[in-house]
Amino acid sequence: MDKNRTVALIVAAGSGSRMGGGIPKQYRKVAGVPVIARAVDALASHPAIDAVHVVIGAGQEAQLSEALGERVATSSSGGATRRESVRAGLEAIGDAGRVLIHDAARPFLPPAVIDRLLAALEDKAGAIPTLSMVDTLVRADGGVLGDNVPREGLARVQTPQAFRFDTILAAHRDWSGDAEPTDDAQVARAAGHTVLAVPGDIMLEKLTHEADFAAAEARLGAIMTSRVGMGYDVHAFAEGDHIMLCGLKIPHSHKLAGHSDADVGLHAITDALLGTIADGDIGSHFPPSDARWKGADSGAFLQHAASLVSARGGIIDHVDLTIICEAPKIGPHRQAMRERIAELLALSINRVSVKATTTEQLGFTGRREGMAAQAVASVRLPVE
Ligand SMILES: Nc1ccn([C@@H]2O[C@H](COP(=O)(O)OP(=O)(O)OP(=O)(O)O)[C@@H](O)[C@H]2O)c(=O)n1
């Protein structure tokens, strides 16, 4: 590392005890994306940040790797307290010009906050984001109200906290306070450094209690945009005794011909989902020229499209499929089809619609030469 580099240090070695059990909160998903991945994305995508280092709990390497997928970040092990984890992370980074120390539990980090922190760091050893107090403050030990606390001059402290690297590393090495510091500004100030406060952001709220996850999803929803994608597919009938349709094996006088299992319904929904993120079509992801997809289960194509939506932070709201054929009759299978699609997409069944129509014996479907399907998918995606 050299002195011109700016490194983000994300502490993710906590156990989330206030969350109340289950997998550590940093590995849980908000709107389909792991909390830690959102924190890494927010920092790694800022043009001033050169590298991201994550401090994790003992034995969490595989969990981190699964949560981050293709994202690039170095990692090392943390300690028993947040302070120890930060210190361990700084030692692992070794050297840099500036460091932004961030809680993994704060997944939504607007780039403007980073801009403000780095601008403030030009003059001082450290800068942190804060929010002013908007509520009345009062002591309430044991549930009984005591004296009010004047809120003027008080602020709520967030992360990331930005420091000159050498300054904060030395301050952590020198720390000898009695009470455990809850943030790094306290460590810097104890070493005699001035730390500036810049405006934080409500999006930066920490996920501390179970209810914070629902609130985060709701807050995220407010900055999401709706997208609709459509898909259309056709397969010809050929000699056979069943078709694959919406993931079900349905007895029929013919099969549907195709390179994969020719599931015309799942193909239409797959293309509709890819349409919502403008990411090509089923043929560009699974080319018929590729032997790997010969006879493939189209459920895998659908799940891949859903994972691409999820990787963009998207939430699938609804899929609506229309199957176009004279036979077989779809009605008797409709409920099972909806259940299978809902299962593949991890959606509740009331978000999956399957309809059918004939073409009154007109055209290729009317002549029973093949089947067609069209689908519409609606998703919510983070505003770009
Ligand atoms: N020994 C610790 C303790 C906390 N942290 C990290 O510091 C941040 C502080 O947030 P907090 O809500 O305190 O996280 P937890 O310590 O996991 O939660 P709790 O206090 O409820 O156990 C989190 O990203 C957490 O993973 C850490 O890296 N190492």
Ligand SMILES: C[C@](O)(CO)[C@H](O)COP(=O)(O)O
């Ligand atoms: C660092 C911090 O997020 C700033 O508000 C906070 O102090 C962490 O405190 P916790 O007790 O570890 O949640």
